[in-house]
Amino acid sequence: xxxxxxxxxxxxxxxxxxxxxxxxxxxxxxxxxxxxxxxxxxxxxxxxxxxxxxxxxxxxxxxxxxxxxxxxxxxxxxxxxxxxxxxxxxxxxxxxxxxxxxxxxxxxxxxxxxxxxxxxxxxxxxxxxxxxxxxxxxxxxxxxxxxxxxxxxxxxxxxxxxxxxx
Numbered sequence: 743x744x745x746x747x748x749x750x751x752x753x754x755x756x757x758x759x760x761x762x763x764x765x766x767x768x769x770x771x772x773x774x775x776x777x778x779x780x781x782x783x784x785x786x787x788x789x790x791x792x793x794x795x796x797x798x799x800x801x802x803x804x805x806x807x808x809x810x811x812x813x814x815x816x817x818x819x820x821x822x823x824x825x826x827x828x829x830x831x832x833x834x835x836x837x838x839x840x841x842x843x844x845x846x847x848x849x850x851x852x853x854x855x856x857x858x859x860x861x862x863x864x865x866x867x868x869x870x871x872x873x874x875x876x877x878x879x880x881x882x883x884x885x886x887x888x889x890x891x892x893x894x895x896x897x898x899x900x901x902x903x904x905x906x907x908x
Contacts, residue, residue: 761795762787767802768884771847774806778813785810797838801847804830808851827851828861842879845871846888853897869897876906 767787774784785806791799807827814820831851835844849868855861872888879885889906892898 760790761799762790764796764798764802765883767799771802771805772887774809781806781809781813793833797834797841798843800837801831801834801844804828804832804834805847805851808855824859824861840875842872842875842888843884846884846891850891853895865897869895869902873898873902873905 770784773780804827811823
């Protein structure tokens, strides 16, 4: 009987999880980069996300941690948020290394961080994956955001950008 209750409890916890839709989280992400209250709203929207969630939601949670780190005053808390975010982002990519949205998120984070943090080693790998896989992206909004971001990025050459707009 105890085994039955244990399994039922776990299943009910999985079913009742109130995770946000990726489209909602994505729009919150674009707002979060600009101000603290939007960053906090972005983070709250991801509060139900855990290691059992989809890789894309896990990655957004990691991104939210990193964005919040920007708004924290205490350097120890800032570093802790950075490390937590990095772990979540990397775990999501390990779980789904071919997902271009995950690569885009990591690229956007790494290309904005100060170099002394040492979290920039995948910038060129992610950029290459994004450029090579760009034509396969079905979601038009995501595709547009990626093109816009890469166009504004100091990491993309004119030749690489022309490859995207063919």
